[in-house]
Amino acid sequence: xxxxxxxxxxxxxxxxxxxxxxxxxxxxxxxxxxxxxxxxxxxxxxxxxxxxxxxxxxxxxxxxxxxxxxxxxxxxxxxxxxxxxxxxxxxxxxxxxxxxxxxxxxxxxxxxxxxxxxxxxxxxxxxxxxxxxxxxxxxxxxxxxxxxxxxxxxxxxxxxxxxxxxxxxxxxxxxxxxxxxxxxxxxxxxxxxxxxxxxxxxxxxxxxxxxxxxxxxxxxxxxxxxxxxxxxxxxxxxxxxxxxxxxxxxxxxxxxxxxxxxxxxxxxxxxxxxxxxxxxxxxxxxxxxxxxxxxxxxxxxxxxxxxxxxxxxxxxxxxxxxxxxxxxxxxxxxxxxxxxxxxxxxxxxxxxxxxxxxxxxxxxxxxxxxxxxxxxxxxxxxxxxxxxxxxxxxxxxxxxxxxxxxxxxxxxxxxxxxxxxxxxxxxxxxxxxxxxxxxxxxxxxxxxxxxxxxxxxxxxxxxxxxxxxxxxxxxxxxxxxxxxxxxxxxxxxxxxxxxxxxxxxxxxxxxxxxxxxxxxxxxxxxxxxxxxxxxxxxxxxxxxxxxxxxxxxxxxxxxxxxxxxx
Amino acid sequence: xxxxxxxxxxxxxxxxxxxxxxxxxxxxxxxxxxxxxxxxxxxxxxxxxxxxxxxxxxxxxxxxxxxxxxxxxxxxxxxxxxxxxxxxx
Numbered sequence: 080x081x082x083x084x085x086x087x088x089x090x091x092x093x094x095x096x097x098x099x100x101x102x103x104x105x106x107x108x109x110x111x112x113x114x115x116x117x118x119x120x121x122x123x124x125x126x127x128x129x130x131x132x133x134x135x136x137x138x139x140x141x142x143x144x145x146x147x148x149x150x151x152x153x154x155x156x157x158x159x160x161x162x163x164x165x166x167x168x169x170x171x172x173x174x175x176x177x178x179x180x181x182x183x184x185x186x187x188x189x190x191x192x193x194x195x196x197x198x199x200x201x202x203x204x205x206x207x208x209x210x211x212x213x214x215x216x217x218x219x220x221x222x223x224x225x226x227x228x229x230x231x232x233x234x235x236x237x238x239x240x241x242x243x244x245x246x247x248x249x250x251x252x253x254x255x256x257x258x259x260x261x262x263x264x265x266x267x268x269x270x271x272x273x274x275x276x277x278x279x280x281x282x283x284x285x286x287x288x289x290x291x292x293x294x295x296x297x298x299x300x301x302x303x304x305x306x307x308x309x310x311x312x313x314x315x316x317x318x319x320x321x322x323x324x325x326x327x328x329x330x331x332x333x334x335x336x337x338x339x340x341x342x343x344x345x346x347x348x349x350x351x352x353x354x355x356x357x358x359x360x361x362x363x364x365x366x367x368x369x370x371x372x373x374x375x376x377x378x379x380x381x382x383x384x385x386x387x388x389x390x391x392x393x394x395x396x397x398x399x400x401x402x403x404x405x406x407x408x409x410x411x412x413x414x415x416x417x418x419x420x421x422x423x424x425x426x427x428x429x430x431x432x433x434x435x436x437x438x439x440x441x442x443x444x445x446x447x448x449x450x451x452x453x454x455x456x457x458x459x460x461x462x463x464x465x466x467x468x469x470x471x472x473x474x475x476x477x478x479x480x481x482x483x484x485x486x487x488x489x490x491x492x493x494x495x496x497x498x499x500x501x502x503x504x505x506x507x508x509x510x511x512x513x514x515x516x517x518x519x520x521x522x523x524x525x526x527x528x529x530x531x532x533x534x535x536x537x538x539x540x541x542x543x544x545x546x547x548x549x550x551x552x553x554x555x556x557x558x559x560x561x562x563x564x565x566x567x568x569x570x571x572x573x574x575x576x577x578x579x580x581x582x583x584x585x586x587x588x589x590x591x592x593x594x595x596x597x598x599x600x601x602x603x604x605x606x607x608x609x610x611x612x613x614x615x616x617x618x619x620x621x622x623x624x625x626x627x628x629x630x631x632x633x634x635x636x637x638x639x640x641x642x643x644x645x
Numbered sequence: 646x647x648x649x650x651x652x653x654x655x656x657x658x659x660x661x662x663x664x665x666x667x668x669x670x671x672x673x674x675x676x677x678x679x680x681x682x683x684x685x686x687x688x689x690x691x692x693x694x695x696x697x698x699x700x701x702x703x704x705x706x707x708x709x710x711x712x713x714x715x716x717x718x719x720x721x722x723x724x725x726x727x728x729x730x731x732x733x734x
Contacts, residue, residue, distance in 0.1 A: 557724060
C-alpha cells in the first residue's frame, strides 16, 4: 500500500502547509516532512509500480531503481538539512517554494515516463524562480526573470523533443537513448540547459548568488543534479557529453578564478563539478556511472555545506564580495572550520567524500584508456583545489583583517553545517556506506597508497602554486562577461533600436493621419459648419428661402420620375 | 605595531605564519621523496614518473591562473556594468 504513494506528494503537501501554519507547527512541518518523504522513498520498489491511463498514454508516476532512490534520498535529506539551516531565518514563502522545488526534484527522480518527468521538471523551474526572487533585491528580481526565461525556454525545447519521441517511436518510457536525430537532440539540449552546460552556463552564476543567504543553499542542490540524473537515465554513454563535460570543468575553474563575489565563486564551481559528472555519463561504463551517481551524492552535501558557510557570512556581515570581507576566522571559527571541510571535500582531499567519489570517474577514464580525459580531469582536480579549495576559505576567513567581528552562526545554521561536515568526512573515511547503494556492483578500492600519494602531490603543489601566484590573483571589483552578454547587451540594444525604429515609423503614420483628419474636418466645416449660430454657417446648415427649397424638391422629383420611367 | 601583533589572534601572527610556511615546505618535500618507497601506478606510463603529480599539479595551476589572467583582460568589466546597460532604456 505505502509503496504506491509517490514520495514527492509529501513535500508538495508540506509546501502548501508551511504558509498557513504558525510557530512550532510550522517548524515541525519543515523538519518532519523531508524525513517522512525519506521513509517513503525507501518503500518504492524496483521497476514500474503502476500505471494510469491518461489520454492515449500509460503514465508511470512511480518507477524505482537503485540510482533513482539514491538521488531521491539525497534530495530529501538535502531538504531536511536545508530546512534546519533556513527555518529560523528564511521567510515562509521562501521555505514553501524551496519545498515545492525539492518536491519537483524528487518527482523527477521517480518519473517512469517522459510526461511525468516534464511536469515535475516545470514544477522545479517555477519554484526555483520564486526562490531566486526571495533574494528581495532589484538584482534578484532581474536575475530571476532571466532565470525564468532560460528555464522556460529549456522546458519548451525539452517538450519539443518529448513530443517528437512520442510521435516517432510511440513510447513515452524513460529509457536509455542516444542523440541520433532531431527529437533526441532536443531532449538532450533541454536537459543540458538545466545542467548549466555551454553555451548557456551563465544562468547559474547569474542567478544563484542574488538569492537570499538561505535560498542559495537550496538552489545549489536540485536543478543541476536532477539534470545529471536525467542524463544517467536517458543518455548513458552518449560520447558528446565527454567534450561538453570537459568544457564545463575548465569553464568553472577559469571563471571562478576571475570572480570576486563569494557565492558566485561557489556557483561557478557547481558548473565545474557537474562537468565531472557529465564526463562520467559520457564515458558510460558501469564504473563511470557509479562515479557520476556517487559524485552527485557527495557533491550535493559539500556544495550545500560551502553555500551554508558562505550564507552565514552573508547573513552576519551583509557583504557578498571577497574585497569586503577577510579575517573572519577570529570570530566565526565554526563557520570557518565547516567551510574548510567543505572546501577540502570539493577538492577531493583524501579522507573526504570528494576523494572517494571523484576518483571513480578518473578511474573510469583510465580503464577506457582515455588519456586526454584522464589528464584533463587530473589537472581540473588541481584547479578545483585552487579556485574553491583554497581560494574560498582564504579570501573569506583569512587573507587580511577586514576589521569585521561578526558573531558566529546561529545554532540551527551551525547544526546544519555540522551534520553535513560529519557526512563529508564519514563518506571519505567509510566509502562503503555509499558504495552499497550505487546502481552497479562496485569493484573499486578508493584508498591505495599510490593513489593517495599521487593526489596529495597534485593537491599540495596546487596549494603551493596558489600562494606563490597570489599577486596574480588580486581581487578586483569586477564581473566577467559571459555568453549572456549576447542577450543582456547585444540583443537588448538591438531591441531598443527596433523599438525606436518602430516608434519613429509609428509617429510618421500618426502625423499623416493627423493631417488627413485635419483636411477632412475643413471639408466638413465648409459644408456642414461648426455651429448653427456662427456668422457664416456651412453650405447645408444655412437657412435657405422656402422657394429655393421647393424648387430643389421639384427638380429631385422630376429626376426621380425620369429615372423610374427609363 | 608590535603590540597589536601580540594581541592579534595567534594564527595571524607573523611568527606563526613563518612556521606554517616551513611546515608546508617540509610536507611538500616529504610528499615527493616518499615516492621512492610508495609505488604510484601509472596508467599511461608518464603519470608514474617520479614527482609527476607534483609537477603536473603545479604546472596546470600555473597554466590555469595565467589563462584566467589573460582572459580577464578581455572579459572583466566594472561590477555595475550591467546596471548601466539596463538603465539605458
